[in-house]
Structure formats: structure tokens, C-alpha cells
Amino acid sequence: MSYPRFFRLLLVASFPILRARNVATFALACVAIAFSAAAINGQIAHGNGVDPAVLFQQGTAALQSRDFKTAEERFRQVIRLDPKSSAAHTNLGVTYIRQKRWNDAVKELKTAHLLSPSQSGILLNIGLAYYRQNDFNAAIEPFAQVLAETPASLQARYLLGLCYFFTGQYKSTVETLEPLWQSESTNLNYLYVLSIAASKSSNALLQKQAFDQMLIVGKDAPAFHLYVGKAWLAEDETAKALSEFKAARDAQSSLPMVHYFLGRAYLQQHDYSMAEKEFSKDIELEADLAYDYEDLGIVHTQLAEPAEAEQDFLAAVSRDPRLANSYFNLAKLYRTSSRFTEALAAVDHAAALAPNSASVHYLRAQVLTRLGRKQQATDEFKRAGVLLKQFNDQIQNDPSGSLAADAQNAAEQ
Secondary structure, three states, rough: OHHHHHHHHHHHOOOHHHHOOOOOOOOOOOOOOOHHHHHHHOOOOOOOEHHHHHHHHHHHHHHHOOOOHHHHHHHHHHHHHOOHHHHHHHHHHHHHHHHHOHHHHHHHHHHHHHHHHOHHHHHHHHHHHHHHHOOHHHHHHHHHHHHHHOOHHHHHHHHHHHHHHHHHHHHHHHHHHHHHHHHHHOHOOOOOOOOHHHOOOOOOOHHHHHHHHHHHHHHHHEEEEEEEEEEEEHOOOHHHHHHHHHHHHHHHOOOOHHHHHHHHHHHHHOOHHHHHHHHHHHHOOOOOOHHHHHHHHHHHHOOHHHHHHHHHHHHHHHEEEEEEEEHHHHHHHHHHOOHHHHHHHHHHHHHHHHHOHHHHHHHEEEEEHHHHHHHHHHHHHHHHHHHHHHHHHHHHOOOOOOHHHHHHHHHHH
């Protein structure tokens, strides 16, 4: 294929592969804080013969061996002896991160930061807690503060740049990530993000530099096959996409997202049996990827298996409560089975997440009608009509087709 067409294909493709699951070169390991026994004992008075330093060391050892129950117990014991122990609050927060108890983690880490505001590692952990749950907007502030206080922190810079990218702040993405060129120019994910951000911020020189380097580095790398396959998938060239995804899988069967994208390609071909198989394989590799469950829900809907589909969509929103499509599909399932109160609750979630979706408001109007709330239903039908007209007008005034591509990509996410 020609160079310009290939470049355009990659630029319009939407890549869930670039989510928090596997983008960072730098390990997403949270930083546990180690203190000497003297330091701990200097902070905490002994009580009832209990040595807080020993408790802290036991908690740290348990954390390292992934015995999270013991780690939590020991750090909480230290905190009971001294609620102002920032080290114990920090390591308790890290314990919660590793259990994916995000709210508990952020609470403990913020307490630790108030107690030790000069510890940049605590802020980095706060950012990681938000990042690991794909709350990129919330992660920006702590990462930015770490970078301001520690300009040499490559991890904070890299993750901050990715957060800017995921929130559509492309100029800030370029400004943050470009200084990492020397260390990251052999990293395909870095080059892809940088090339897209440069393109979106009209930096043609950097765009070409990053993409040329991406072609050099990619060659036959499994991740590069994944990128090319997703580009073909965005063009509805499903057979070509499958060929690339299979090449990626054959080279590295444990490559993050490879089975997910194979599932997406089979789903696009309406091969529901193979799609279900691939999504299930991806879940074996990463049980918390919400997109697998969302797409499994679509598969089971198409197979007329509503009970299974409902469980899939519920599993998806339990892992990522910002998936408007899953709430929307749940609402449709509930409407079809005449569970209108549940349908309204689900579509209200979808409307909160996608307030400008004509389809969401139209479904909400249908549900309100069935609940006998006629005036509200009429208002929703009108709202859906206005939104649909606005969208069609935008499409007609977008000769490049980029708005339609963006809408498709948003729907995929």
C-alpha cells in the first residue's frame, strides 16, 4: 500500500491497546516506602509491648509476597499506634492498589501526602491509582506536580503525556513526551502516541519523524502487526485485519489485546462463535478489561442469549462504570423484557455519560412512554430529534469525514 494511505489508516484507527493496560515502558509498580526500625520507633511510642517497627516490617514483607490481608492488618496496626505515620498510610494505599481497591487506595495515599507533602513518591502513587482505573483527568494533577517537583522523573513525564493524550490534549502531549525521544524512540507505543498527537496539533515535522521511526522500529514486531490490523479494521477490511492479528498472535500469543482484537474482527464478520472464543481468551490474560465483557455482551445479544448478555454488560460496568454503551445495551435488554424501571435506571446512567447521544435520548423516551410518563417522554423525543439534526448537520459540513471517523471511534470506546 502507499505510504500516505498507510499513514492515514493508522491515524484514524482508535486503539484501546493504548489504554493503561500496557502502554507504559516504565513499570506501573507502586512505590512502597521502607523505613528503618529506628525511624519507625522514633515516630511511634511502644504500646502494650508491641514493636511498631516489627509490625511495619511484617506488613512490608507481606506486601512483597502478595499476602494482602496480612499487609493490611499490619499497616492498620501501625496506624492505630500512630495515625500520623505517613509510611504506614502509604503502604496501606499501595496494598489497596494491588487489590484494585481504588477508592480506599486514594484515601490512604492522600492522607499520607498531607502528612508528608515533600514525598513525591506518594503523589506518584496517587497518580498511578487514578491511571490504573483509566481516570486520566484525575491523574493529570498529581503527575504534573511530581514532574514540577522532580523534573528528572521519566515515569511521571511519560504517564502525564499519556494522560494528556487520552484526554485529547494533544499539544500538551507533544510538549510532555517529545523530551523523551532519546530514551523512548524505540518504543512503538510511544512513537504511535507522539505521531498522533503531533498530527492533531499540526506539528507536521514531528508527525513525520515519529511515524518514520515507527516504521523502522516496527518491522515484523507483534505489536506493529496489531497496529496495522486495527488500521485495517477501521477501514472495514476485516480479512486483512484478521491476517495481521493472527500474525501478531502467532508471534506472541500473550500480547495484550491481541485476542481482544481478533474477537472484534470476528464480531465484525458476524462469526459469533469465534468472537466469543477470542474474548474469553483475552479475559484469561487480563480479567479486568471491561471491553471484553462489553463485546461479549454484544455477542450474546446477537445469539439471542439475553441472560448471558445482561451478566456481561453488568461485568463490564462493574470494571469500568464509564462505559455508556454497556448501560445503553442493558437498558435495551431491560426494555425488551418489560423491566422498565431497571431500563430507566440503566439509560439514565448512559445519558449522564453520553448526554449528546440522540440514540440514548430516544431510548429514554421509549422507556418513559412505557412507564406512563408521557410529558417527559415527549420532551425526550424532541431532544433526540434536535441532537440527531445537529449531528447530521455537522456530518454534512465535514467534507474530510473526520467527524464521522471520530464518532465511530468514540462508539468503539
